[in-house]
Amino acid sequence: MFTVAGEVLEELCGQMGIRDPREVEEFALFLIRGEGELVRPLWPHEYLNSVMVHQDVSLHSRRLGWETPLHFDHPTYIDTHYGQVLRDYLQGKLMASAQEEPQLARLAALQHLGRAIKSPPSEKDLLAYIPKPLQWQVNMATMESLMGQELRQLQGRSSQEAQISFIGGSGTRGLWGKGWRGLPASLALGNEAGQVPEVSSCPALLRPEATSQLPLFGYTVYVVLRVSKLVLPGPALLGLNRKHLILMDPSSQKLCCSIALKDLQRLHLLSPLEEKGPPGLELNYGSADSPQTIWLELPQAQELQNTIIFLLNDSTSST
Template sequence: MSSPYAATSPTTTDSIAYASLSTDSHSYTMQEFALCHFRKPQPALWGSMGAPGPTIQSLWPQAPIKESLISLSDEDTNKQAVESFRVLMQFMGDQPKPRGKNDLELLYELLKLCREENLRDEIYCQVIKQVTCHPQPEHCTRGWNLLSLLTGCFSPSATLMPYVIKFLQNSGSSQELARNSQEHLQRTVKYGGRQRLPSLGEIQAFLKGQGMRSLLIHLPGGVDYRTTIQTFTVAAEVVEELCRQMGITDPQEMQEFALFLIKKEGELVRPLLPHEYLNSVVEQDTSLHSRRLIWETPLHFDNPTYITTHYKQVSCHPHPGLHAAYRSLDPGLQLANEPLPGWGTSKPPPSQDMLNYLPKPLRGHVNIPIIKKLIDQELRQLQVYNSQEAQISFIEAVSQLPLFGYTVYVVLRVSQMALPGPSLLGLNHQHLIVMDPCSQKQCCSITLKDLHRLHLLSPLESEGPPGLELNYGSADNPQTIWFELLKAQELMHTIVFLTDRGLPSK
């Protein structure tokens, strides 16, 4: 049987509760919540204090409870509530610890119990009750440590939320852990809380006040950026920090950047969703890389770091097939506008170097003297540029090319299409296209908003590449297409990131 106390999930209104909550000290007190939702007090619960009602501000239970604080009609949930209070008292030092269990294990047991949604409000109330007017400061600090972790992992229900906020606000002026709990709860309301509980080692470091850790972010062009994250830092916060370093203040433009998680030697490559907690995904065999993934906001060259970062991403594009497609449009023009590695700026490069730089299908169809002349002209013009002016010129030139702004993958085979060889798959925030790299002809276009499901396919042949199946179209005209490519899993994760609609994937 369900409980008459309906614990609801946090809604979008919770995120503005901090700003709109009344400052009246008599509003949203835990005593008012207790009067509305707690069971009637029993002598065994309130001991010798003789309170006439469940006044949480003035009572501190000295013995384990025999029933849940909140009126819960489900018997199993009530038993779990009684057990959680017993574990809470053991962790805080108010009751003897069971043999063979330490503080860390008791704390982890409480966090695991909070996975049950119908127990979260109960445990919130239990912890708040124990830290209110606790006579022993050391025991009280243990309770606050738990509350700080609890607020970072789980939100209370919409019913309890304003009371918890008010309690933390009233306690924050004199209690650092209360202020930390406020910050953690704000982040949980905004990002959803940590779906994976912190590890035992992470919890231990948190309890010791060592929750901060250094994190290395690899930027385009081999540049590294080191930052510091905490137990509940999410990907969006680090992306915002990186954007501020580039002088980006527009929230819309910030959303066009992403952190990519790379596991081992590229075994897994995927963009992190903004709400993902970094300590839940970053492990010893992973690295984080940052790059711009969406190119909708007009580029602006008003910050040196912004210019250099974009130049390095564009000039060091990770997909060789993209450069091949660029140059096949007009080899002479593109060579004249693209910096060539290892070449000086005083004279044109040797003919052999230019031939090696060209895509193989074009090497027999270019006029080397003409290309040398174009490069010589370009190099003379570059001599009057400073470094950043040259970088801006290059970015502007490349931005005019057909696949600029796309994440490009080399596709080996496509269902329903007969292409002469590997083709290029371009993906941006609006659609997915397939292009013949030689003719530049667009063979297929799928709008991302029309996607319904993604399915990762096993290799069709032994030791062959995997595939990705896409279901799209309308209910009256459903369509299916699959692509065979080495980076099928990365493509799937990137599509999910760009759509941000939780597409079914497998």
């Protein structure tokens, strides 16, 4: 039996209780090669038997769009979204701040409760609950004290309630609508009009210290080593969704650049500038009267190019 990617995606979404075709379109199947390397999103019409021809190839589903309301009314839905957001958070891709210790402690406590562990967290556990780039920037004694306070306040919370709270529940509409620290409301979750998704079927006792408050929530994030137009003290974070591509400086947590996908004219993959260095991606954008160019250097340049093309086609087909 020949199966296309779109059918598999519909089945996966059905297992999460997703019935709205618009929400199904916000997910994509990625082809993975080797040690978890994301290669590219699959087009809905692609036959799996034509791409699954190598032993080291597998598939991974990911939510790329977050415009439709989140509805935490199905266990698989909760697990899937929590897993994706948690991975991005712990890798430092949502851009949490070491200075926001109460928020880090809250999210650490929610992770611990999300594991349904009754015993107090060990020091090793606590360290693992903190985003990797921040682990050596926080005061562990302070974090241990704050996390203890949070666990006492959250006593009685179920593992699923903790996972929902980690993502964000009631009250997050106002947070998203305001944008976040230099990220305009029009870019919050990449919505052109600044509209943000509602979160339904959530416990009313949720607090705003959630990952949905972080600047790159709702984006697929890449670490960019060099950018042609920016002089930064370290790598930048590139956020990509169905409307925008943005670049942020993790050290200052400020927005450096924003490009609407509809303004992109051409994408060109660049060879590495140095031997054994990462490839690059050149973006031509803007109007004919005011053309602009920017290039990015990152290991996942080809994946980024493929994902942008996928999102551009998705945006065109849905309008």
